[in-house]
Amino acid sequence: MPTSSELFTVRTPQQAQELLMQHFQPVVRAESVSIGEALGRVLAANVAAPEDLPTFRRSTVDGYAVSAADTYGASPGLPALLTVVGEATMGQMADMGMGMGEAVLVHTGSALPDDADAVVMVEHTQSAGQQEIEVMRPIAAGENVFQVGEDVRRGEVILRAGQPIRPQDVGGLAALGIVNVLVAQRPRVGIISTGDEIVPPDHTPHIGQIRDVNSVALGAMVQQVGGLPVFYGIVPDVRARLVETAARAKAECDIVVLSAGSSVSYRDMSVEVIHGLGQPGVLVHGVSVKPGKPTIIALADGVPVFGLPGNPVSAMTIFNLFVTPIIRALLGASERGAHRVQARLTRNIASVTGREDHVQVTLEQRDGVYWATPVAGKPNQIFTMVRATGVVCVPLNANGITAGESVTVRLDA
Amino acid sequence: MPTSSELFTVRTPQQAQELLMQHFQPVVRAESVSIGEALGRVLAANVAAPEDLPTFRRSTVDGYAVSAADTYGASPGLPALLTVVGEATMGQMADMGMGMGEAVLVHTGSALPDDADAVVMVEHTQSAGQQEIEVMRPIAAGENVFQVGEDVRRGEVILRAGQPIRPQDVGGLAALGIVNVLVAQRPRVGIISTGDEIVPPDHTPHIGQIRDVNSVALGAMVQQVGGLPVFYGIVPDVRARLVETAARAKAECDIVVLSAGSSVSYRDMSVEVIHGLGQPGVLVHGVSVKPGKPTIIALADGVPVFGLPGNPVSAMTIFNLFVTPIIRALLGASERGAHRVQARLTRNIASVTGREDHVQVTLEQRDGVYWATPVAGKPNQIFTMVRATGVVCVPLNANGITAGESVTVRLDA
Numbered sequence: 001m002p003t004s005s006e007l008f009t010v011r012t013p014q015q016a017q018e019l020l021m022q023h024f025q026p027v028v029r030a031e032s033v034s035i036g037e038a039l040g041r042v043l044a045a046n047v048a049a050p051e052d053l054p055t056f057r058r059s060t061v062d063g064y065a066v067s068a069a070d071t072y073g074a075s076p077g078l079p080a081l082l083t084v085v086g087e088a089t090m091g092q093m094a095d096m097g098m099g100m101g102e103a104v105l106v107h108t109g110s111a112l113p114d115d116a117d118a119v120v121m122v123e124h125t126q127s128a129g130q131q132e133i134e135v136m137r138p139i140a141a142g143e144n145v146f147q148v149g150e151d152v153r154r155g156e157v158i159l160r161a162g163q164p165i166r167p168q169d170v171g172g173l174a175a176l177g178i179v180n181v182l183v184a185q186r187p188r189v190g191i192i193s194t195g196d197e198i199v200p201p202d203h204t205p206h207i208g209q210i211r212d213v214n215s216v217a218l219g220a221m222v223q224q225v226g227g228l229p230v231f232y233g234i235v236p237d238v239r240a241r242l243v244e245t246a247a248r249a250k251a252e253c254d255i256v257v258l259s260a261g262s263s264v265s266y267r268d269m270s271v272e273v274i275h276g277l278g279q280p281g282v283l284v285h286g287v288s289v290k291p292g293k294p295t296i297i298a299l300a301d302g303v304p305v306f307g308l309p310g311n312p313v314s315a316m317t318i319f320n321l322f323v324t325p326i327i328r329a330l331l332g333a334s335e336r337g338a339h340r341v342q343a344r345l346t347r348n349i350a351s352v353t354g355r356e357d358h359v360q361v362t363l364e365q366r367d368g369v370y371w372a373t374p375v376a377g378k379p380n381q382i383f384t385m386v387r388a389t390g391v392v393c394v395p396l397n398a399n400g401i402t403a404g405e406s407v408t409v410r411l412d413a
Numbered sequence: 414m415p416t417s418s419e420l421f422t423v424r425t426p427q428q429a430q431e432l433l434m435q436h437f438q439p440v441v442r443a444e445s446v447s448i449g450e451a452l453g454r455v456l457a458a459n460v461a462a463p464e465d466l467p468t469f470r471r472s473t474v475d476g477y478a479v480s481a482a483d484t485y486g487a488s489p490g491l492p493a494l495l496t497v498v499g500e501a502t503m504g505q506m507a508d509m510g511m512g513m514g515e516a517v518l519v520h521t522g523s524a525l526p527d528d529a530d531a532v533v534m535v536e537h538t539q540s541a542g543q544q545e546i547e548v549m550r551p552i553a554a555g556e557n558v559f560q561v562g563e564d565v566r567r568g569e570v571i572l573r574a575g576q577p578i579r580p581q582d583v584g585g586l587a588a589l590g591i592v593n594v595l596v597a598q599r600p601r602v603g604i605i606s607t608g609d610e611i612v613p614p615d616h617t618p619h620i621g622q623i624r625d626v627n628s629v630a631l632g633a634m635v636q637q638v639g640g641l642p643v644f645y646g647i648v649p650d651v652r653a654r655l656v657e658t659a660a661r662a663k664a665e666c667d668i669v670v671l672s673a674g675s676s677v678s679y680r681d682m683s684v685e686v687i688h689g690l691g692q693p694g695v696l697v698h699g700v701s702v703k704p705g706k707p708t709i710i711a712l713a714d715g716v717p718v719f720g721l722p723g724n725p726v727s728a729m730t731i732f733n734l735f736v737t738p739i740i741r742a743l744l745g746a747s748e749r750g751a752h753r754v755q756a757r758l759t760r761n762i763a764s765v766t767g768r769e770d771h772v773q774v775t776l777e778q779r780d781g782v783y784w785a786t787p788v789a790g791k792p793n794q795i796f797t798m799v800r801a802t803g804v805v806c807v808p809l810n811a812n813g814i815t816a817g818e819s820v821t822v823r824l825d826a
Contacts, residue, residue: 035614035629036629036632039633039636039637040637053794053795053796054623055618055620056620056621088621089609089621090608090609090610090621090650090679091608091609091610091611091621091622092621093619093620093621109610109623109723110621111620111621146794150790150794151790151794151795151796151797152796158796158799159799166633167630167631167633167634167637167729168630168725168729168795168798168799168801169799170629170630170632170633171626171627171629171630171633171725171729171795171798171799172626172795172796172798172799173614174614174624174625174626174628174629174630175614175623175624175626175725175795175796176624177614177615177616177617177624178614179614179615195503195504196502196503196504197503197504197522198504201448201586201587201588201590201591201592202590202592203590204590205468206506207468207469207506207524208469208501208502208503208504208505208506208523208524209504210467210522210588211587211588211589211590212587213584213585213587213588214584215587216448216449216583216584216587217580217581217583217584217587218580219449219583220452220579220580220583220584221580223452224452224453224580237503266503310522312581312584312588316580316581316584339752341754377563377564381466381559381563381564382466382564382581382584382585382588383466383564383565383571383585383588384564385581385584385585386571386572386581386582386584386585388581
């Protein structure tokens with residue numbers, strides 16, 4: 001096994017991502033869910049329409065189903081006289097016979113009788129006795145009729161694998177009688193916090209101890225992206241315990257995320273433990289990102305394993321950068337929509353060439369323009385993120401960004 | 414009871430909203446949830462920090478805790494010689510005595526000994542025998558030290574009522590030992606579909622019947638906004654049945670949503686039934702919106718009741734416009750973030766003055782600019798919405814919008 005220092009070669013974020021994707025083949029596992037539980041889930045297969053929609057010709061107005069030819073030349077001065085032979089009751093077949101010179105009363109949504117080819121709006125007719133109406137204007141065949149298959153044709157792909165299901169998609173599936181859909185299983189993400197100084201959030205730490213922020217915060221991020229967090233608790237700085245817990249998480253989950261203690265000795269231990277979990281082992285140790293440089297990325301027998309820094313802001317930043325895309329890959333999720341806005345910076349952001357800086361900002365809108373302000377204070381404490389509404393990324397090769405420049409802000413959910 | 418035609422006076426969307434809010438006093442009901450279940454829930458009360466964070470002085474680097482005064486004037490040529498009297502083990506109190514001329518080995522995150530006021534990075538020291546180090550540069554008091562309360566001060570409001578809880582907020586709560594929070598109860602929204610022609614989605618409709626799209630689609634919208642859908646099924650066009658079901662929903666829910674059949678007789682019946690549910694009854698019947706004009710808005714003994722058009726696109730459009738704000742009011746939710754983008758229209762949108770048009774569009778990005786294209790086809794069928802990625806609103810007093818103009822697109826989730 002190489003020593004931890006041999007493994008430490010700082011990569012750019014892009015190199016790190018590419019190294020992992022060279023070795024990792026994500027497999028989307030599907031499961032069937034009812035449309036009532038499908039909101040937000042990611043489709044695992046294309047869905048094609050099993051039938052035409054509408055399945056029968058429907059009136060789009062309240063009025064009379066007619067044969068258009070019967071109305072040719074009709075005018076207020078010389079209306080067409082038609083005999084009303086029935087009413088198409090909602091929800092019933094419109095199977096009454098309707099011949100030349102005849103009409104059937106229809107409602108919005110009614111089925112059209114077979115021999116009708118148009119609907120004249122009730123406003124364009126007037127009663128002419130018990131069973132007769134006068135039509136005051138000519139109408140064209142097809143007018144006020146919603147044709148079979150006009151919304152969707154049978155066989156048409158209506159939803160595509162990789163898209164998250166929205167309310168209208170649920171509605172579209174219901175309209176076609178599809179009550180179960182294949183969606184991607186939620187990837188199981190094992191979460192391990194390590195460090196002798198870490199105590200559970202409901203404990204009162206004595207001096208020198210801090211509460212476990214990462215388990216719940218990373219768990220919430222997993223949920224938000226569509227995964228299922230599996231919590232393995234806090235493991236003290238004892239190699240055998242860490243090996244045992246990490247191996248169990250690797251066996252039970254699709255992804256394992258450790259947030260390691262921040263001291264050098266902890267980091268050395270976690271990189272060695274992660275490397276020993278399976279083949280090919282550690283792929284990346286060190287990424288040119290601030291915050292989050294000491295990141296570890298490994299693949300253990302097909303399971304991506306991430307060693308995140310213990311600091312919560314670093315851990316969450318790195319999670320967003322590397323773990324989120326892997327969860328989305330296991331969901332087969334297509335490109336995400338635009339939860340980004342353009343903004344102008346109110347203040348300079350300093351950075352260093354050769355390092356990607358992820359800077360927490362607040363946003364405000366003035367005169368129709370968004371302005372982004374970096375959150376004051378030491379950058380890598382949890383409340384920096386709590387006070388922020390989004391993140392600006394200073395590119396690898398920039399020395400910083402000057403006030404007034406336009407930046408892309410990735411918004412929090 | 415007034416007849417339905419007496420109640421039908423078309424209002425602008427803003428008038429309709431104002432009429433409802435004049436009569437409706439939303440009350441936020443709180444419940445306590447664990448932070449592990451708090452993601453996305455809306456805070457029902459401000460949260461103040463119960464303690465300082467950090468609670469003890471911590472080192473931000475690996476190095477030696479020192480008294481800054483001991484390093485004044487130090488340089489590579491004339492280093493300060495200090496005796497290392499111990500190591501601050503992670504998670505332990507740093508209670509070893511440390512006097513003048515002494516140093517304590519610390520790790521990132523370690524507690525500082527009482528008598529230390531700065532940390533010199535290990536890179537700026539060198540070993541000078543078993544227990545001695547040389548410090549090569551002077552450091553200032555406070556350097557590399559994270560002070561008590563520097564992240565959050567005890568008593569500071571860290572999260573505000575009305576905001577939805579994000580992963581970093583969960584983390585911030587955990588850091589302060591807050592493991593349960595007060596959030597708004599999810600408003601219960603009763604959903605009733607009506608109409609003789611409506612059959613459940615898993616039925617095969619015969620000619621003249623259509624499947625119930627609105628129950629599942631509106632249910633998904635309720636979920637998405639943070640409410641709890643309660644389904645009352647499909648009620649046939651029988652007044653007694655509708656009265657009974659609507660009264661039950663009103664008794665059991667915070668909001669009731671009916672989607673009525675689209676024919677005139679159904680609409681007449683539903684407005685009368687809704688008006689009879691409680692005081693003051695129907696407030697709005699008819700809104701200058703397309704799609705969705707025959708909308709009914711009522712208040713029945715404190716419960717908002719909405720009669721939505723039966724057409725799914727109309728129903729979902731009106732839900733967004735009127736029901737979503739009421740759910741958010743019952744959640745006490747503050748203004749929503751920016752899920753809107755500016756785009757330019759690729760095609761003209763025709764409209765009519767005095768009517769707000771909600772037009773489904775697709776979005777594409779070209780040369781860094783978003784372009785919005787109205788979805789082709791008859792506008793008010795469910796697959797128009799399935800094919801869309803957002804909505805453009807043509808204002809009440811516009812005659813339409815011309816291709817090339819800039820519009821705001823409200824994005825789907």
